Amino acid sequence: MKLRSIEMVLPDAADAADFLVNVWKTNLAAVQNNTHYIRGSGAFPYLVALEEGDSKYVRSVTFVCDNDELSALKDRVTQSGFPCRPEVCTDLGGGEGIVVELPEGELLRFLVNTEEAQTIDDDDLPVKLTHVVFNATDAERTADIVEEVLNFRVSDRTKGMVFVRCNDSHHSTAFARAGFSSLNHIAFEMKDTDAVMRGVGRLRDHERTPAWGPGRHGPGDNVFAYYIAPFGAVVEFSTAVEKVPEDYKVGAPEDWTWPENRIDQWGMSDKDFAGLKVAEETFRFHRTWQPEPLN
Template identity: 40%
Template sequence: MPACPAGQLRSIAIGVTDLDAAERFYNDTWHLQTVARTADAVYLRGAGRFHHILALHRSQKPDVRNVTFSVASPADLEAIAASTPAAGGRVLSGPAVVDEPGGGTAVTIADPQGRVLRFVHGDARHAESAHADAPSRITHVVFNSADVAVAQRFFEDALGFRLTDRTKIMAFMRCNSDHHSIALADSDADTLNHIAFVMPDLDAVMRGAGRMRDAGWPIEWGVGRHGPGNNVFAYFVGPDDFVIEYTADVLQVDESYRVGGPSDWQWPPGRFDQWGVSQPPSDRIKQAQKTIRFAT
């Protein structure tokens, strides 16, 4: 696909009510590694090259601080800053030097529904890790939206995203060859639906799911294989009720991919994934997917 100024999804910053406990969970059970720490925040890397893919901030209540993308050039930062207001968003800051671990230069914006998105160039990188059971990166974030059409237009017009598939309840948006980096779910509120961490393969997803169950975190949906994106999934409700997903085998697409519609993604009665083995999402995960908002 033509180059998208948004680049690649890099990280998400979230507020947690018990910083030490959340760090232990994401280190010991989720298999991320702490690479930096301040008085009120912890930064965790995956097995990939990004400096960090998850930032935990001490908070009175769970929230989302920002979702960060890594862009290819300073010109992409300028393009995003220029296109955001005309598409209905706001430029909150930048381009400016990032004053947190990882560094770089960033533009920070808010979309028309209040989500804070940050675009960084020149941030630090690591050598890739050979850890077979650690997520390499965040492959997608799903937002609930009270008006998916408004959100979709903004991601297309301001940031250069393309629609990959549309189901009855969700618009899957891409900014590179990943089937989707953002998905927008029809809802009555603008909240975080879930965060997806990509694992090396199906076996790593299964081992991770077993590790979570051993630690007292039950599978809330899965293990199964999705339709749009063709990815394997296992969902959990983690600390502070953030919904987190282990995934693998994310479909890679190019210009030849035909955009699917709702009629392309229908399962027979009683099925909730391609394989037909997954139970439906639990009541707990359905509730957790509605609760966490972006910090104002």
């Protein structure tokens, strides 16, 4: 299973797309059904869908899987009793599968038979999304649920987050111990550290400074630089997220501590805690469909 994309609704979607394409540096894959589709250099048809709407919310986060994974997932989701429905995808790339609403409102979509795109040879484009992180009222309970129902696995726990994976990448998502439910941030996987730093340089050319970073995380060991996008979401340049084996030892908060006044491995960056908190509350989840039986 792989994380593919996030689908968002917001006013002024064209302006948000302009930022991602011309400042952040992605490619515009298509505009259809009042939605701008933003892609990277990899084979996924898009990474971010920006749909024009009157308010800001996340309509889904999409994973692609195989037929066996989807069949087993349908059984577990049905047994859970969570709101869900069959899905025939009308977004770029098509496919079919299911969408499920978790108890705190997170809307996750799982698709098979999706189309891929021709890859692009450009080292400054993001390759894919490496993770989409959520805020949670109860991060531990939510992590337990995604382990039991979605067959994801917890990789690490820190004082601030529970990190969860759906393949051998250390985390495809995480749940922040925030006290509320919303989108925390979207992380774009860059080719390497140089690509991250060139991204920081491009944002500097547009008089934008990181809200946190550059730095290197503990859990996942990835290089990062976070920004608050003009459309309100937190977006991250990231690279080299750790690959972990099946028997990876789950870390505890005491395993991830830093010397005083440091907040990452390098200890060279500041963090705009207040600005990030506001941005992390901007995009909530909103279900616009009615539940239907999966079988």
